[in-house]
Amino acid sequence: MLNYIWACMILIGVIYGAMTGRMADVTNAALDSAGDAVSLCITMIGVMALWVGLMEIAQKSGLIAKLTRGIQPFISFLFPEIPKGHPAREYISTNLIANVLGLGWACTPAGLKAMEELAKLEEERGNPAYLAESREVRGSGIERVASKEMCTFLILNISSLQLIPVNMIAYRQQYGSVNPAGIIAPAIVATFVSTAVAVVYCKVRDRRRRG
Secondary structure: OHHHHHHHHHHHHHHHHHHOOOHHHHHHHHHHHHHHHHHHHHHHHHHHHHHHHHHHHHHHOOHHHHHHHHOHHHHHHHOOOOOOOOHHHHHHHHHHHHHHOOOHHHHHHHHHHHHHHHHHHHHHHOOHHHHHHHHHHHOOOOOOOOOHHHHHHHHHHHOOOOOOOHHHHHHHHHOOOOOHHHHHHHHHHHHHHHHHHHHHHHHHHHHHHHO
């Protein structure tokens, strides 16, 4: 869907430029944007290397393990049906911690592994509804049907609280912001509210499902 949206936007821009006699401006803008994209990618590679490296140090030093144990009550509150000691808990915890630290790149592998473990958990449970829906959609080319825990994790992951919005700081610095880190306080407030809303929504939906 996004491919169609971007294609339409590009096509509209080209047509408008041709109709208004500003094709030269359209061409120059495309070339300038391509150069900016390369510069931004180089900047983000450096930022990514720094923060992913710090994440690796934190993991090897045992800090991530301690933080993972520390948020287990929160994990139990959100995912009461995931057994204690299940691998999905560790991956979910690692993903949330990386998100809180603003390390979107570092949280992706843990998020994918968490989804895989949650899918295995549903199959181990022998959930009739899950298995039936999975078989039905597999015939149409879709491999998985999201379980309740998967949906909760996805919502929480999207709305995640961020203490250090690394991406936004890097973008602001790249484009000449006087105070790139000035986004930190508003980002904390915004993501705190979004996370709180996500938690409330998931718990309300869970209660209605049980009711």
